[in-house]
Amino acid sequence: MSRILPLPDQLISQIAAGEVVERPASVLKELIENSLDAGATHVDVILEKGGVQLMRVTDDGNGIAAADLPLALTRHATSKIASLDDLEAVASYGFRGEALAAIAAVARVTLTSRTADAPHASRVRAEAMQVEPAALAAGTVVEMADLYFNTPARRKFLKSEATEMAHCDDVLRRMALANPGVTFGLTHNGSVKHRYAAGDLPRRVREVLGTEFFDHARPVRAEAGPLRLYGFAALPAYSRASRDDQYCYVNGRFVRDKLLAHALREAYADVLHGARHPAYAVFLELDPRGVDVNVHPAKTEVRFRDGRGVHQFVFHVLQHGLAAPLADMANPERALSGAATLPAVSSPPQTPDSHYPAYRQVPLPVQEPALSTHFDFVRSAFASPPVPHHGLPDTTPDGSPPLGYAVAQIHGVYVLAQNAAGLVVVDMHAAHERILYEQLKNQLDGGPPPRQPLLVPLLLAVSPGEAAVAAEQGDTLQRLGFELTSAGPQALAVRAVPALLATDDLPALLRGLLADLKEFPASRAVEDRRNELLATMACHGAVRAHRALTLPEMNALLRDMEATERADQCNHGRPTWVQLSTRDLDKLFMRGQ
Numbered sequence: 001m002s003r004i005l006p007l008p009d010q011l012i013s014q015i016a017a018g019e020v021v022e023r024p025a026s027v028l029k030e031l032i033e034n035s036l037d038a039g040a041t042h043v044d045v046i047l048e049k050g051g052v053q054l055m056r057v058t059d060d061g062n063g064i065a066a067a068d069l070p071l072a073l074t075r076h077a078t079s080k081i082a083s084l085d086d087l088e089a090v091a092s093y094g095f096r097g098e099a100l101a102a103i104a105a106v107a108r109v110t111l112t113s114r115t116a117d118a119p120h121a122s123r124v125r126a127e128a129m130q131v132e133p134a135a136l137a138a139g140t141v142v143e144m145a146d147l148y149f150n151t152p153a154r155r156k157f158l159k160s161e162a163t164e165m166a167h168c169d170d171v172l173r174r175m176a177l178a179n180p181g182v183t184f185g186l187t188h189n190g191s192v193k194h195r196y197a198a199g200d201l202p203r204r205v206r207e208v209l210g211t212e213f214f215d216h217a218r219p220v221r222a223e224a225g226p227l228r229l230y231g232f233a234a235l236p237a238y239s240r241a242s243r244d245d246q247y248c249y250v251n252g253r254f255v256r257d258k259l260l261a262h263a264l265r266e267a268y269a270d271v272l273h274g275a276r277h278p279a280y281a282v283f284l285e286l287d288p289r290g291v292d293v294n295v296h297p298a299k300t301e302v303r304f305r306d307g308r309g310v311h312q313f314v315f316h317v318l319q320h321g322l323a324a325p326l327a328d329m330a331n332p333e334r335a336l337s338g339a340a341t342l343p344a345v346s347s348p349p350q351t352p353d354s355h356y357p358a359y360r361q362v363p364l365p366v367q368e369p370a371l372s373t374h375f376d377f378v379r380s381a382f383a384s385p386p387v388p389h390h391g392l393p394d395t396t397p398d399g400s401p402p403l404g405y406a407v408a409q410i411h412g413v414y415v416l417a418q419n420a421a422g423l424v425v426v427d428m429h430a431a432h433e434r435i436l437y438e439q440l441k442n443q444l445d446g447g448p449p450p451r452q453p454l455l456v457p458l459l460l461a462v463s464p465g466e467a468a469v470a471a472e473q474g475d476t477l478q479r480l481g482f483e484l485t486s487a488g489p490q491a492l493a494v495r496a497v498p499a500l501l502a503t504d505d506l507p508a509l510l511r512g513l514l515a516d517l518k519e520f521p522a523s524r525a526v527e528d529r530r531n532e533l534l535a536t537m538a539c540h541g542a543v544r545a546h547r548a549l550t551l552p553e554m555n556a557l558l559r560d561m562e563a564t565e566r567a568d569q570c571n572h573g574r575p576t577w578v579q580l581s582t583r584d585l586d587k588l589f590m591r592g593q
């Protein structure tokens with residue numbers, strides 16, 4: 001048994017760094033947060049090689065006194081809190097006094113700073129911890145070079161330059177959204193990537209999330225007791241294949257909080273297809289004492305004292321915002337300008353009942369009173385959807401196929417078929433999606449799936465992030481049956497696709513796939529997530545609604561359904577077909593009663 005010994009200081013910091021410094025983007029987040037905590041109005045970021053080789057953040061904040069420079073790099077030294085009381089009411093981004101020390105444990109760090117009253121600037125290099133005079137007008141410059149130079153094992157986990165850069169870009173956008181009054185600049189390998197001039201929230205939202213988002217977004221703003229929510233939520237028409245456009249903040253801090261994500265998702269539940277993700281930039285503000293930010297090393301998760309209350313508030317405000325008549329947002333710019341200094345707004349109603357009186361007044365579609373009993377009867381036949389049959393009978397009395405033969409397609413969505421039992425109604429997209437999914441799985445289990453080369457390669461415009469994922473996950477994409485090559489920094493050439501997926505909607509399919517791949521954490525093998533990827537492929541590969549099918553095509557679909565395992569549920573758990581027996585139909589028309 002070895003003796004118990006205290007760990008050396010440097011090792012303690014390196015262990016702490018493991019939690020705080022996951023990649024260049026996490027360093028960037030810490031440095032920008034420090035600048036904002038120092039009251040900066042200009043933050044300028046320079047990166048080389050995805051931030052791995054060099055990251056320099058310059059701000060015009062209130063600076064660090066020369067004598068404090070070594071302390072800034074010391075673990076557990078902070079100017080932001082001094083007591084437990086302070087911690088519980090913390091309003092700054094930082095509070096642990098740990099970030100710079102952690103970064104300095106795994107990279108070369110230099111701080112240069114000057115406070116307003118100092119005769120000149122001072123500088124300290126973390127390795128030497130010697131303070132020396134330097135030249136700087138005001139504010140602070142933090143420079144980090146050679147990330148993980150002394151921890152090669154960590155360096156191996158870094159992704160390509162383009163991916164690390166894309167993550168840094170995400171960080172800058174997140175910080176910029178929450179701080180519209182601050183000017184931000186980002187330069188990578190000598191070229192300017194972003195420049196956001198100080199302004200108001202609508203302008204910043206438009207700049208960061210784009211005009212298309214902004215044009216589809218509704219302003220959200222409400223206040224109830226200690227809670228306040230404001231921001232922009234995109235209408236379902238602007239839904240995305242990934243969660244990329246979801247920006248949710250608590251007291252100015254970007255968070256990935258399950259409770260909030262759930263409340264927001266629920267607010268869209270009625271209006272959004274399950275595979276699509278809503279887009280929003282919303283800011284929740286509450287008394288810092290009502291939320292614990294000290295629960296996650298990167299501070300991206302929080303714990304609410306009154307989680308239920310927060311959930312209800314966010315859900316109702318957003319649902320209401322999405323349902324509000326368009327007149328309310330005739331001028332979103334004006335509706336939200338100066339959102340940081342909101343005037344009091346009416347509290348959202350506390351209960352759904354008081355919230356939606358209008359919905360309760362919608363008259364039933366009964367025009368002639370004489371028919372009402374009949375309608376009531378029909379409604380009680382359909383009040384709950386008919387339960388789909390599970391498991392098809394192998395044989396039918398007359399030897400016809402279990403799902404029968406197609407007779408028609410209606411509204412471009414449903415296929416009607418007559419079988420021995422009566423009428424079968426098929427949701428053609430859902431059914432086809434299920435079939436494709438199972439076929440893809442089977443093909444992949446048996447080796448590389450057959451490919452369909454494209455006569456003319458498809459050129460796909462992608463974001464730098466998507467291009468990076470495509471390059472990194474080239475093997476995975478190849479195994480799934482795709483042949484993609486880079487065609488420039490923001491374009492891919494698609495040369496072959498899995499034969500099963502020769503669809504007209506390849507761009508959406510590929511974007512969905514790249515979004516999935518980008519979301520997978522590095523630590524999880526792509527193999528583990530194979531079925532999720534196949535589900536995305538099946539969803540996009542399946543026949544779209546409003547495509548007219550011929551009778552032979554419809555019958556082929558029915559036969560495929562019969563041959564497919566678990567064909568009666570789509571990949572989202574919805575039924576793919578229902579049976580209405582002749583008896584069900586007779587009842588509807590009161591035949592024989």
Ligand SMILES: Nc1ncnc2c1ncn2[C@@H]1O[C@H](COP(=O)(O)OP(=O)(O)OP(=O)(O)O)[C@@H](O)[C@H]1O
Pocket residue numbers: 030034035038059061062063064071072073077078079080093094095096097098099100101140
């Ligand atoms: N850009 C800056 N301008 C002014 N002061 C700074 C700047 N960056 C760091 N400091 C000072 O250095 C201290 C240490 O920074 P560091 O990021 O390590 O810890 P923190 O921000 O206090 O807490 P956390 O670890 O939660 O980020 C800060 O408390 C602050 O006083």
Ligand SMILES: [Mg+2]
Pocket residue numbers: 030033034093094095099100
């Ligand atoms: Mg900090």
